[in-house]
Amino acid sequence: MSVLETVINNSFSPYTNTCFHAASLHGICVACNSMVDEHYLYRRPFDHLSPGLQLTHDAVALTKRLATNSSSLGEQKLHLVLDLDHTLLHTTEVSRLTEAEKYLIGEARIRDDLWKLKSSDFLVKLRPFVRDFLREASKMFTMHVYTMGTRSYAESILKLIDPDRFYFGHRVITRDESPCTKTLDFVFADDRGVMIVDDTRDVWPDHQRNLIEISEYNYFRKKSSQHSKPYSEEKTDESENDSGLVKVFRLLKEVHCRFFRVREELESKDVRLLLQEIEESNRV
Numbered sequence: 137m138s139v140l141e142t143v144i145n146n147s148f149s150p151y152t153n154t155c156f157h158a159a160s161l162h163g164i165c166v167a168c169n170s171m172v173d174e175h176y177l178y179r180r181p182f183d184h185l186s187p188g189l190q191l192t193h194d195a196v197a198l199t200k201r202l203a204t205n206s207s208s209l210g211e212q213k214l215h216l217v218l219d220l221d222h223t224l225l226h227t228t229e230v231s232r233l234t235e236a237e238k239y240l241i242g243e244a245r246i247r248d249d250l251w252k253l254k255s256s257d258f259l260v261k262l263r264p265f266v267r268d269f270l271r272e273a274s275k276m277f278t279m280h281v282y283t284m285g286t287r288s289y290a291e292s293i294l295k296l297i298d299p300d301r302f303y304f305g306h307r308v309i310t311r312d313e314s315p316c317t318k319t320l321d322f323v324f325a326d327d328r329g330v331m332i333v334d335d336t337r338d339v340w341p342d343h344q345r346n347l348i349e350i351s352e353y354n355y356f357r358k359k360s361s362q363h364s365k366p367y368s369e370e371k372t373d374e375s376e377n378d379s380g381l382v383k384v385f386r387l388l389k390e391v392h393c394r395f396f397r398v399r400e401e402l403e404s405k406d407v408r409l410l411l412q413e414i415e416e417s418n419r420v
């Protein structure tokens with residue numbers, strides 16, 4: 137039984153009007169079938185996990201704590217939240233390609249790091265090392281995608297980078313659930329065990345200390361006024377030396393290593409403090 141199922145099957149919230157149970161589907165309690173107030177303050181929607189699902193805040197808090205405890209004590213994994221655009225890839229509209237970039241439309245059919253999305257006018261370029269990054273990071277982290285793109289965009293991208301959902305499962309949060317800013321409230325893990333990799337710091341107002349800000353990956357030309365030639369026109373790409381993903385991976389590995397160094401201290405470890413510690417020692 138998953139941690140989430142354990143929580144759902146236990147009634148422990150003293151706050152709800154109708155019953156004490158933690159989860160409801162479309163306004164009906166999943167444990168006792170009574171009606172619950174969907175607009176009740178102590179409930180939060182989790183439609184991305186299952187349409188109509190709401191959980192009480194207590195259930196979410198408990199699930200988070202159990203998830204981090206069990207994955208850190210068990211398979212020695214932490215949680216990692218990954219942004220898509222400019223972090224793992226760069227997407228542009230075909231109609232915005234410059235003359236010097238149009239050769240890419242033909243190349244998209246044969247290259248394995250460049251695709252034209254079937255249902256739309258988008259061309260997607262993967263950041264170098266993205267596949268190695270996902271493979272290696274998945275050994276240390278349970279991974280989540282968190283994007284300001286729509287769900288249908290996220291689904292098309294996942295078909296390219298994780299077709300069997302080996303890395304991300306259903307752990308995908310999009311603009312549809314989280315339209316303005318990003319928050320770890322939707323991520324089933326304790327904040328002390330979650331790292332975020334994103335090129336935009338501002339979208340994480342409440343979780344800056346969990347964040348590793350990665351350099352923004354741009355492959356295509358952004359504006360016609362841009363002075364230097366983009367990788368697309370130069371026919372080059374980020375190299376291993378200046379690769380944002382390689383640098384971030386080293387840092388993730390360091391945090392993971394420090395978190396698990398002393399087994400007896402696992403329950404008090406906090407990635408936010410470890411990140412700060414590493415930053416400070418790098419400054420000296």
Ligand SMILES: [Mg+2]
Binds near residue numbers: 222336
């Ligand atoms: Mg981004």
Ligand SMILES: [Zn+2]
Binds near residue numbers: 169
């Ligand atoms: Zn109930």
